[in-house]
Amino acid sequence: MTLSTDALLQSSFLAGAIARSGKDADRIDGVAPRLVVEPRTPEEVASILAAASREGLTVVFRGGGTKRGWGRIPAGVDLLISMRGLARVIAHEHADLTATFEAGATLDEVNAALGRHRQWLPLDASGDGSTIGGAIATNDSGPLRHRFGTPRDLLIGIRLATTDGRLVKAGGNVVKNVAGYDLGKMMTGSFGTLAAIVSCTFKLLPMPAASHTVSAALPDKESVTRALVALNDSQLEPLAVELQAQAGRAPYRLLARFATSPAAAVAQAAQAQGLIGGGEIITGDQEAAIWRRYQGRAAASAGTVVRMNWLPAALPGVLALFETLAQAHGSVELVARAALGAGLIRIDGSIDWQASVIERLRAADVVRHVTIVDAPPDVKRQVDVWGALGAGGVISSAIKRALDPAGLLNAGRGPV
Amino acid sequence: MAATIDARFVRELERICGSSGIVREPLELLTYECDALPHLRAVPPVVVLPDSAAQVQQVVRLCSRESVPFVARGHGTGLSGGAVPVPGGVVIGLSRLNRVIDVDIPNRRVTVEPGVTNLEITRQVAPFGFYYAPDPSSQQVCSIGGNVAENSGGAHCLKYGFTVHHVIAVDAVMPDGELVHLESALTDAPGPDLVSLLVGSEGTLAIVTKVVVRILRKPESVRTLLAAFDTIRGAASAVSEIIAAGIIPAAVEMMDALSIRAAEAAVHPGFPAAEAVLIVELDGNGAEVAELFPIVEEICRRTGATSIEIAADEQQRARIWKGRKAAFAAMGRVSPNYYVQDGVVPRTKLPEVLERIRALEARCGLRIANVFHAGDGNLHPLICYDEKVPGEADRAVEASGEILLYCLEAGGSITGEHGVGADKSEFMPKMFTDEDLDLMLRVRAAIDPGHLCNPGKVFPTPRLCGEVPGPYRQHPAEKAGLAERY
Structure with a gap:
């Protein structure tokens, strides 16, 4: 028998961590957690997890709360552990281009600190307040993925709190290191199902000296394909290549960003403009504003957002599929890392229609790994959030049983 | 406890792999007694050479059923004893799985079997203007399967990353004999990134039978310089200033006086007689390289x-790189024997750690040459000794272990690219706590509950009875002139 909420609030395991009962704002797909705790140290996270194991309490971790829609509808949540109490920059070794942060630090906080030495952690925040730990757990990425990859590509070390109340590390503080299993990278995409991420060490990049973006409106998918082939076949090295469109509502918007040394940024943007066959070159505050707005659009939706992947050369087929999704009663928007074959689709319309679009995407040969990032609970009742996990699901479940034998972490919500 | 290999078991292996796919002759088995690590060896009772994923799967199934341990082996160029046979176990040689399955230029990926060499991937795509980025110095002979096991790097990983950053998907035979297809986080596959876990697991979690790697466009421009310095500290400060200027070179390599002398004697790259030389290479878009290269030059001055x-x-660039890449092998010109170490320190700690190595050199009476990836703090001290002088080999091993402790004290790692293998597992508890190692072992046990997949590697165990420690001996591939030690 589990403890009452009042008893939980009095529990000694909370050991000074800020605790309160769950409120409306804490709801996950309409389910309010019984208790919200905000530990302030890694040790508190570990002792709370040990107690949760002892008492058989289900646990959900929350960073900035920007990805709360990501996951199946929980049957119930005993403990919501907010990681925002752990938000320190532990070390910034600027001469070594590495830094260690607590997992609850937001990408904005982190980059504000790193910017003092003209360095950055080039990961996209998918919403205001996205945390580092959340980015790793969800394998989240945005336009910068074109150049820098996903969080795991920059992650060099991790510290975890496990369900048995231990604090353990893997990796280290150096950019090159092959000692032991790379459990940090394994945590990528684990969605809080294996352990709590309490801190992480990243390799950093110098901030580019200059940045220019070519923004072009292209009338149809044929011109998009032509422009992308020209860009990809060139020796240009963009930081990001993004494609955005509303199904059935031309034009397509192509954004190619070049951030490097000043003369090279100017030269590459001009060359890209030639290859794309038009568009304007934007820089300075205007450029920053465009990317902020672009990122914001990708994240916010009243309807469903799905993530998906395709082979880069399959883009014409993906665009053809996308265009068939247009209809009068709803809207479908594509936001894509066009040169990589990855992107998001936002679907707004009736619940049944949102669900049917997801099913159509899953049935299509041209795209794969169609997962729901955010959706109204009614959509999630109709379509599974994760889709087929394949052989990896069996192996991941075995790892899950080893790390979380009672199945408490993100119970029923996560991919494993 | 593991079962022993008897005649019936051997017949089963033969039935799976055919009579040409099994090695039993004592002389032939000697080829498999070690990898390119000199001092750990064990003659395996049997080696199989499957020529398909299905055969690998059947062999592993058989081993799993009979509780017989097994070790996957690529081309035997590993430097940490990762492929040293397990006593009483089967060696599964993957050299016959050497087909290039698909070269997909539009999608920028190549699918190969594990026995394909690293350089072969680049050869396949070079005509189209592409290359495979990770470039371990042994790339002409090392296998991609081995690269996956070790998460191999190379001189250019400062900018381009390691094997893990370039593997899109693998097919793998798991320890229970299941053949699975796994996709990395690069493909947005939901769930924990199992490919990242397998890459660098040193053959302790699975045997890959197919690897999909991404390929990169050959950079438009490459510029390389060789700068000589009076002091290591001077060379190190040049590296620091290059980084501080916001420049990430494709490679930054450093060699000290002794390794310069050895390289000169061996391959005559025309290096100046200096306390240190620095090789700095920038690559990428032409406009960018043209803008940044003069800054690097100015910083060096x-x-x-x-x-x-x-x-x-x-040609000139190739000559400079030849001097660097031949550095390990060239030690033979200045010392009868040598021991290669692989440790990492935060880059800014390089001068301090090198001074400690100098002091150690004086104390232990052995010369120590230093060749390293200065950009990422990966040291390769080469400890010179003469096996004919009693006690020197042991002193070399001791000195090499002490250098690892310096690396750890500086906040670094016991291995940057050669792996832990059988060689350095005893140092794992110095880098990780018991709790850290226990978590890794729990992950391992979840995937390999029978503890059959390359047991005794990576994690500390009592020394295996079949391992015979001893001084450096040439690997058969080296003797035959097929491989050099880098």
């Missing part, structure tokens, strides 16, 4: 370079 040679053409 400002930090006290006594001479700077800029490669005017591909």
Whole structure:
């Protein structure tokens, strides 16, 4: 028998961590957690997890709360552990281009600190307040993925709190290191199902000296394909290549960003403009504003957002599929890392229609790994959030049983 | 406890792999007694050479059923004893799985079997203007399967990353004999990134039978310089200033006086007689390289370079790299034997750690040459000794272990690219706590509950009875002139 909420609030395991009962704002797909705790140290996270194991309490971790829609509808949540109490920059070794942060630090906080030495952690925040730990757990990425990859590509070390109340590390503080299993990278995409991420060490990049973006409106998918082939076949090295469109509502918007040394940024943007066959070159505050707005659009939706992947050369087929999704009663928007074959689709319309679009995407040969990032609970009742996990699901479940034998972490919500 | 290999078991293996796919002759088995690590060896009772994923799967199934341990082996160029046979176990040689399955230029990926060499991937795509980025110095002979096991790097990983950053998907035979297809986080596959876990697991979690790697466009421009310095500290400060200027070179390599002398004696790259030389290479978009290269040159001058040679053409560049890449093998010109260490320190700690190595050199009476990836703090001290002088080999091993402790004290790692293998597992508890190691072992046990997949590697165990420690001996591949030690 589990403890009452009042008893939980009095529990000694909370050991000074800020605790309160769950409120409306804490709801996950309409389910309010019984208790919200905000530990302030890694040790508190570990002792709370040990107690949760002892008492058989289900646990959900929350960073900035920007990805709360990501996951199946929980049957119930005993403990919501907010990681925002752990938000320190532990070390910034600027001469070594590495830094260690607590997992609850937001990408904005982190980059504000790193910017003092003209360095950055080039990961996209998918919403205001996205945390580092959340980015790793969800394998989240945005336009910068074109150049820098996903969080795991920059992650060099991790510290975890496990369900048995231990604090353990893997990796280290150096950019090159092959000692032991790379459990940090394994945590990528684990969605809080294996352990709590309490801190992480990243390799950093110098901030580019200059940045220019070519923004072009292209009338149809044929011109998009032509422009992308020209860009990809060139020796240009963009930081990001993004494609955005509303199904059935031309034009397509192509954004190619070049951030490097000043003369090279100017030269590459001009060359890209030639290859794309038009568009304007934007820089300075205007450029920053465009990317902020672009990122914001990708994240916010009243309807469903799905993530998906395709082979880069399959883009014409993906665009053809996308265009068939247009209809009068709803809207479908594509936001894509066009040169990589990855992107998001936002679907707004009736619940049944949102669900049917997801099913159509899953049935299509041209795209794969169609997962729901955010959706109204009614959509999630109709379509599974994760889709087929394949052989990896069996192996991941075995790892899950080893790390979380009672199945408490993100119970029923996560991919494993 | 593991079962023993008897005649019936051997017949089963033969039935799976055919009579040409099984090695039983004692002389032939000697080829498999070690990898390119000199001092750990064990003659395996049997080696199988499957020529398909299905055969690998059947062999592993058989081993799993009979509780017989097994070790996957690529081309035996590993430097940490990762492929040293397990006593009483089967060696599964993957050299016959050497087909290039698909070269997909539009999608920028190549699918190969594990026995394909690293360089072969680049050869396949070079005509189209592409290359495979990770470039371990042994790339002409090392296998991609081995690269996956070790998460191999190379001189250019400062900018381009390691094997893990380039593997899109693998097919793998798991320890229970299941053949699975796994996709990495690069493909947005939901769930924990199992490919990242397998890459660098040193053959302890699975045997890959197919690897999909991404390929990169060959950079438009490459420029290389060789700068000589009076002091290591001067060379190190040049590296720091390059980084501080916001430049990430494709490679930054450093060699000290002894390794310069050895390289000169062996391959005559025309290096100046200096306390240290620095090789700095920038690559990428032409406009960018043209803008940044003069800055690098200026920094080298400002930090006290006594001479700077800029490669005017591909030939000159190749000559500079030949001097660097031959450095390990060249030690043979200045010392009868040598021991290669692989440790990492935060880059800014390089001068401090090198001073400690100098002090150690004086104390232990052995010369220590230093060749390293200065950009990422990956040291390769080469400890010179003479096996004919009693006690020197042991002193070399001791000195090499002490250097690892310096690396750890500086906040670094016991291995940057050669792996832990059988060689350095005893150092794992110095880098990780019991709790850290226990978590890794729990993950391992979840995937390999029978503890059959390359047991005794990576994690500390009592020394295996079949391992015979001893001084450096040439690997058969080296003897045959097929491989050099880098």
